Amino acid sequence: MERRAIFAGRLLPALLLTPQLTVTIVFFIWPAAQALLQSVRREDAFGLSRHFVGLDNFAAILADPFYLASVEISFVFGFAVAVLALALGLLFAVMADRVVRGATFYKTVLLMPYAIAPAIAGVLWLFLFNPSFGIVGSALRRIGIDWNFLLDGRQALLVVTLAAAWKQIGYNFLFFLAGLQAIPKSLLEAAALDGAGRRRRFWRITFPLLAPTSFFLLVVNIVYAFFDTFGIIQNVTGGGPDKATEILVFRVWYDGVVGLDIGGSAAQSVILMAIVIALTAAQFRFVERRVHYT
Amino acid sequence: MTAEALPAEMAGSDRGAWIPHVVLVAGLALVLFPVYVAFVASSLTLRDILDAPMTLVPGPHLFANLRAALAEGTVATSGQGVGAMMANSLVMALAVAIGKIAISLPSAYAVVFFRFPLRRLCFWLIFVTLMLPVEVRIIPTYQVAADLRLIDSYAGLALPLIASATATLLFRQFFLTIPDEIVEAAKLDGAGPWRFFIRIAIPLSRTNIAALFVILFIYGWNQYLWPLLVTNSPAMTTIVIGIRQMIGNGDAQTAWQLVMATALLAMLPPIAVVLAMQRWFVAGLIEPEK
Numbered sequence: 001m002e003r004r005a006i007f008a009g010r011l012l013p014a015l016l017l018t019p020q021l022t023v024t025i026v027f028f029i030w031p032a033a034q035a036l037l038q039s040v041r042r043e044d045a046f047g048l049s050r051h052f053v054g055l056d057n058f059a060a061i062l063a064d065p066f067y068l069a070s071v072e073i074s075f076v077f078g079f080a081v082a083v084l085a086l087a088l089g090l091l092f093a094v095m096a097d098r099v100v101r102g103a104t105f106y107k108t109v110l111l112m113p114y115a116i117a118p119a120i121a122g123v124l125w126l127f128l129f130n131p132s133f134g135i136v137g138s139a140l141r142r143i144g145i146d147w148n149f150l151l152d153g154r155q156a157l158l159v160v161t162l163a164a165a166w167k168q169i170g171y172n173f174l175f176f177l178a179g180l181q182a183i184p185k186s187l188l189e190a191a192a193l194d195g196a197g198r199r200r201r202f203w204r205i206t207f208p209l210l211a212p213t214s215f216f217l218l219v220v221n222i223v224y225a226f227f228d229t230f231g232i233i234q235n236v237t238g239g240g241p242d243k244a245t246e247i248l249v250f251r252v253w254y255d256g257v258v259g260l261d262i263g264g265s266a267a268q269s270v271i272l273m274a275i276v277i278a279l280t281a282a283q284f285r286f287v288e289r290r291v292h293y294t
Numbered sequence: 295m296t297a298e299a300l301p302a303e304m305a306g307s308d309r310g311a312w313i314p315h316v317v318l319v320a321g322l323a324l325v326l327f328p329v330y331v332a333f334v335a336s337s338l339t340l341r342d343i344l345d346a347p348m349t350l351v352p353g354p355h356l357f358a359n360l361r362a363a364l365a366e367g368t369v370a371t372s373g374q375g376v377g378a379m380m381a382n383s384l385v386m387a388l389a390v391a392i393g394k395i396a397i398s399l400p401s402a403y404a405v406v407f408f409r410f411p412l413r414r415l416c417f418w419l420i421f422v423t424l425m426l427p428v429e430v431r432i433i434p435t436y437q438v439a440a441d442l443r444l445i446d447s448y449a450g451l452a453l454p455l456i457a458s459a460t461a462t463l464l465f466r467q468f469f470l471t472i473p474d475e476i477v478e479a480a481k482l483d484g485a486g487p488w489r490f491f492i493r494i495a496i497p498l499s500r501t502n503i504a505a506l507f508v509i510l511f512i513y514g515w516n517q518y519l520w521p522l523l524v525t526n527s528p529a530m531t532t533i534v535i536g537i538r539q540m541i542g543n544g545d546a547q548t549a550w551q552l553v554m555a556t557a558l559l560a561m562l563p564p565i566a567v568v569l570a571m572q573r574w575f576v577a578g579l580i581e582p583e584k
Contacts, residue, residue: 003406009487098311099318100311174576
């Protein structure tokens with residue numbers, strides 16, 4: 001889209017663009033290019049020597065069983081978070097769309113976790129599920145479950161998944177509610193007059209019409225689970241026990257900052273970039289198609 | 295808004311109109327329970343907390359704990375109070391929100407209202423940043439910050455987070471909707487591009503500015519990975535990082551009553567901003583992305 005009425009001039013637009021272009025080049029283009037460059041180089045920990053190694057860093061990563069496990073954990077975690085947060089967000093949105101009184105109140109409270117930092121959400125859930133004194137953790141032990149997520153990898157993954165999904169419910173709720181309210185009521189009324197029950201109306205009309213919203217949210221939630229949950233992971237499990245919750249971003253940080261393996265960390269960054277670009281591209285393609293056909 | 299939109303037939307003929315309320319109240323409980331437990335824990339003594347199962351009735355120590363956290367922090371923060379950390383978080387959140395809006399408004403205006411060589415290239419240079427969150431280029435960004443001597447500075451905390459095009463995209467979309475007639479009329483009145491920008495384009499964008507401010511304030515306040523890397527000095531610690539230091543190993547030695555008081559303090563400002571500006575914020579969140 002372009003506008004017809006524009007202004008003449010070269011100097012002013014250049015000046016207007018300069019701040020953002022400078023920040024973008026210095027803090028985005030340059031580091032991203034560095035990541036690409038470092039991913040094909042090997043550097044000693046002090047940055048004193050470096051040489052070109054081609055795709056060795058990538059080969060090393062992809063041959064590392066712990067890295068492959070981390071890929072698997074990320075996807076399991078990402079999908080679990082997305083599915084859980086989407087299902088609950090949709091459930092609450094459908095209900096809020098039906099209530100007559102108190103809709104604003106429900107909306108306000110459900111939106112709250114969006115404002116809470118992932119790292120803080122992690123602290124809250126860590127506290128709830130602590131095996132010895134956490135309210136939920138100690139209750140689980142009392143009813144005979146051997147609850148100790150500090151030692152049990154599956155339980156640890158469960159806690160970080162719950163904490164991450166909890167934070168995202170309000171966001172999904174908001175988008176689903178907007179999607180529901182955009183569905184023409186005449187469509188649902190017509191179906192009701194034809195004798196379609198509530199359940200049937202939901203699955204035959206509402207749910208398909210929400211597909212674009214759902215797909216958009218699926219991508220947003222997966223990107224969130226991949227990149228924004230570092231604080232949750234570090235506060236709740238520290239990537240453990242025994243790497244059971246080590247998602248990809250955690251490993252980029254660990255290898256780069258703790259392990260000082262710049263080349264390996266950069267190669268992982270490049271792989272992560274490819275994943276985000278693929279997800280974003282999938283989303284744009286889908287959104288474009290939706291614009292064409294509806 | 296929901297209520298009025300419902301046709302009387304569908305709202306009225308509800309058997310089981312109570313079901314949505316039951317489900318939504320369960321939803322509220324799910325959302326509020328972890329926060330409520332944090333509130334109760336910050337009103338107790340450590341001994342009360344460790345005495346499982348912890349009570350769900352608030353105790354009398356809320357203000358004492360809040361005061362202790364604000365002024366002194368814990369042993370783990372070596373006497374650094376949470377109050378100072380909150381000040382750092384506030385500076386960072388405001389710098390991210392105001393900084394990003396301040397650089398995005400002019401650049402969006404330039405790409406929409408002018409034609410100049412390399413316009414497309416500039417456009418793409420800026421928009422490619424939408425693709426990659428700071429987390430994926432974290433190590434090289436750290437090296438840039440170190441080369442520019444930005445470690446342990448507010449500029450170092452904020453600048454890399456400002457390098458993203460979300461706000462520019464939103465303003466660009468909005469500027470494209472300003473009717474050509476307004477621009478032509480302003481030109482006839484002798485308004486130049488700068489005057490049009492200051493007197494018309496920016497005032498027309500104020501709803502978008504308010505919405506973005508909320509979103510970016512929360513984004514800035516809640517940052518974790520980047521502040522963890524770029525600050526080392528206790529004087530520069532943000533509250534979200536500080537709470538991490540207070541937890542330590544997460545065992546019984548941790549001063550949980552102070553950790554939970556700090557968690558409350560860390561949640562309060564972003565929640566307050568969302569509540570105060572909810573209307574703009576909701577519109578701003580949903581509209582640009584749909």
